[in-house]
Structure formats: C-alpha cells, structure tokens
Amino acid sequence: MERLESSQTRVSEMTARRDDAESSAKDAEARRDVSYGSIDAEVEKTTRDREAVAAAIPADLIKVYTRLRQQNGGIGAARLYQRRCEGCRVELSITDLGTVRAAAADEVVRCENCGRILVRTADSGL
Numbered sequence: 001m002e003r004l005e006s007s008q009t010r011v012s013e014m015t016a017r018r019d020d021a022e023s024s025a026k027d028a029e030a031r032r033d034v035s036y037g038s039i040d041a042e043v044e045k046t047t048r049d050r051e052a053v054a055a056a057i058p059a060d061l062i063k064v065y066t067r068l069r070q071q072n073g074g075i076g077a078a079r080l081y082q083r084r085c086e087g088c089r090v091e092l093s094i095t096d097l098g099t100v101r102a103a104a105a106d107e108v109v110r111c112e113n114c115g116r117i118l119v120r121t122a123d124s125g126l
C-alpha cells in the first residue's frame, strides 16, 4: 500500500513536471513565432529598400555586382579600409593601391585578390 502511494505521488510529480515543460515549450514557440514575424517584416522592408537603391544604379553595374555576390559568398562589394579589402582581408599591394588611387572617383575598382568591387572612403588609406 505504501509503495502504491509512493508511486502515485511520483506519477503526480512527473505529470506536473511534464505539464510545466509543455507550457514552457508553448511559450517558447509563441516567442519564436513573434520573432519569425519580425524577421519576415524586416526582410520585406530590406528587400524593398534594396530594390529602391538598385533602381538608381546602372544596370550593368548591378549585373556585375550580382555576379560577384554569387561568387563570393553573398558579398559583391567591400570597403577598402586602411589599404585592406574588407571582403578578403588582404592588404592591397603598392601597385594596386596606385591603380586605385589613380582611378576616377566614379570608376568601379575591384580587388585584385578576390575580385569584389572596392568601396573607397576617406579611410581607404589612399
């Protein structure tokens, strides 16, 4: 009899723990679904913003960028920062820096190592 009561108590405890775990799982699923909704909304907004920016860029440049992006793990252009391509992390040679330095401001320059379009800024080290 005592053993039966002990077992029933144990079953009750385990049932309560299971119910708590199920409740926690449902709460986590609800939070996850809210996060998915936020992520989906952000993706939609970013896609719209990107389309607006892309519309202002020449089609041939977008085509080159898109191809480079596909070839380089999703990054088609990278900042040239302190003489280093932030796409492949390789520092440009003196010769390549000279070529980039001599290029017109609106000319598209690319990294000799990875091929990505280099984005020049005041911090490029030119």
Ligand SMILES: [Zn+2]
Binding pocket: 085, 086, 087, 088, 089, 090, 111, 112, 113, 114, 115, 116
């Ligand atoms: Zn590079």
